[in-house]
Amino acid sequence: MFRSISEYYSNEKRCCNKYHIAYLLATAKLETGHTFDPVEEANWLSANVRKNIFRKCTILF
Structure with a gap:
């Protein structure tokens, strides 16, 4: 994992x-409850609402 992250940043010239x-x-570990499992963002919203928000955001970029 360390090597992959390091290569990413070296390729990005950062x-x-x-x-x-x-x-x-450490941030990823803390924010995932020490599991490193993916976290669903805005889980209080329905899946359709989240998809619509995502579509609106991607149109801007």
Whole structure:
């Protein structure tokens, strides 16, 4: 995982070191309840509402 993240940042010409990667992984661990499992965002909204919001956001970009 460390190698993949490091390669991504080196290909993107962004600064990356072991401290940045440690922070990234610690944040992901904390925000997923220490499981690293994907988290469903805005789960209080129906799936159709989330899809519509996503479509509106992608049109802007």
